[in-house]
Amino acid sequence: MVDVTKPTIARVYDYSLGGKDNYEVDRAALAKVERIAPRHGELAQMNRRWLVRVVRFLAGSAGIDQFLDIGAGLPTAINTHQVAQQENSDARVIYVDNDPMCAVYGRALLEQNQNTHYLHGDILEAGTLLQNEQVTRHIDRDRPIGVLVCGLLQHLDDGLDPAQVMREYNTLLPDGSFMAVTNFWDPAEENHELHTLAEQLERAFLDGGLGSGWFRTREQQLQYFDGLELLTPGLTELEDWWPAGPATQPQAPEQRVVLGGVGYKRPPDPRRIHPR
Ligand SMILES: C[S@@+](CC[C@H](N)C(=O)[O-])C[C@H]1O[C@@H](n2cnc3c(N)ncnc32)[C@H](O)[C@@H]1O
Numbered sequence: 001m002v003d004v005t006k007p008t009i010a011r012v013y014d015y016s017l018g019g020k021d022n023y024e025v026d027r028a029a030l031a032k033v034e035r036i037a038p039r040h041g042e043l044a045q046m047n048r049r050w051l052v053r054v055v056r057f058l059a060g061s062a063g064i065d066q067f068l069d070i071g072a073g074l075p076t077a078i079n080t081h082q083v084a085q086q087e088n089s090d091a092r093v094i095y096v097d098n099d100p101m102c103a104v105y106g107r108a109l110l111e112q113n114q115n116t117h118y119l120h121g122d123i124l125e126a127g128t129l130l131q132n133e134q135v136t137r138h139i140d141r142d143r144p145i146g147v148l149v150c151g152l153l154q155h156l157d158d159g160l161d162p163a164q165v166m167r168e169y170n171t172l173l174p175d176g177s178f179m180a181v182t183n184f185w186d187p188a189e190e191n192h193e194l195h196t197l198a199e200q201l202e203r204a205f206l207d208g209g210l211g212s213g214w215f216r217t218r219e220q221q222l223q224y225f226d227g228l229e230l231l232t233p234g235l236t237e238l239e240d241w242w243p244a245g246p247a248t249q250p251q252a253p254e255q256r257v258v259l260g261g262v263g264y265k266r267p268p269d270p271r272r273i274h275p276r
Contacts (some may be wrong), residue, residue, distance in 0.1 A: 002101055007209045009155055010099045014074045016044040021074050021105060025209065032208035036200045037254030047182055048076065050238045050260050051150050052083050054180045057242070057262075059087035064146040064178060066139045067093045070123050071152030074102050075109040080148065081116040091115065092138045096129065098122040123152060124160060126168040144176030150260075153224065154184040155212040163223035170227040175267035178231075181224050182238065182260040186215035198257045221259055228263030235261035 007029035015022040015030050018041070033040050058064040065088050069080045072095035081093035095106050095118040106118030117138060121129045129135065139145060147169065153162040170179060186198040198215040205213025221235060233241060238260050239251065 008099055008101070009210060009212065010073045010097065010102050012210060013044060013151065014076070016041045017048065017076055019074065019076060021101075029209040033201060033204045036204055037197070037252075039252040040201075040254050042252065043255050043258060046238045046255055047151055047258060047260075048078065049244070050182060050241060051080070051148060051180070052078055053242055053244060054148070054260075054262055055080050055083040055146070056087060058146040058178055058180070059084040059091050062146075062178065064144055065091045066143065067091065067146045067148065068096065068135070068139065069093060069148045069150075070096045070121075070129075071149060071155075072097050072102065072106065072118070073151075074105050079110055081110065081112070084146075085113075085115065093117075094119060094135055094138055096121040096123070123149065124156075124165060126165065126172060130172055141174060144174055144178070144265075146178045146180070147173065148180045149224075150180065150182040153181065154214050154216070157212065157214065163220070163226070166224040167226050170225070170263070170265065173265055175265055177265045179225065179228055179263040179265075180260070181221070181263075182258055183221050183224070184213060184215040185221070185237075185257050185259040186217050187257070188217045190218065194253055194257055197253050201254070201257065215257065218259065221261075225261060225263035227265070229266050231262045231264055235259050 004023040004025060007026045011022040011026040012029050015026050067080060067084055084091040084093055092115045095110060097103060100120055103118055103120035110116055110118055117134055119132060119134055121132060156162045187194040202213060202215045218235060236259060237256050238258055239247065241260050
């Protein structure tokens, strides 16, 4: 049963991407954010473009053929499995989200072949999730995995210790795996103007009905890659991470308050990583 009296992260995000799986309450929550940052929707598009570039890189030149997309959200225009399977038709993709609506819609719309599955699960339960029977049936824990945690950790409060959550995944993942993360950014002393904007946006997210959406500093976010090697160009503003081409337009301030990066669990001896 869908609760249309409270906004959800997935539906608000769907609306910001121009999707149709959202309700008045979700649109009202985004409107509060857009009062401060009218081009916030473009940030969502930018986040998707970042994800698509990373998946293409991982499934292509990095040779990753199994993916776990945690906090995958509602089906959208271009989904992880479509990008991965375009590079490698045998690539397996398991989507996970703790919002039951995402799992229902995901199963109906994204499970288009035997290599694509959508689970209802929580990032907070790393051990349970990685041992989930559906995950182990499709993902070989002895081989490198591409994990995506995009736009999720900003919805975990400090009490849930997102850095520790990520440390657990980074420890449990097999050598040769990659961890791709995007997160709302508080530039703090790096940029005073953007810091003020991040503070205002955080308020709008917290008070606007969603109740989550914390902007964290670069230093805090670097902890999400503990135990991994951060690939070049590092933890950057989204369009600075291997952009698909030169910038054609100046960026709005609200497009600059998210960082993304990809960590690599470099194997001690790369020759021991066997493709399927
Ligand atoms: C902003 S959306 C991002 C969707 C997609 N990853 C992207 O970057 O385009 C964040 C998603 O994380 C999910 N989420 C929030 N907390 C979660 C948790 N504890 N475990 C799993 N998913 C969670 C939300 O339901 C939502 O669908």
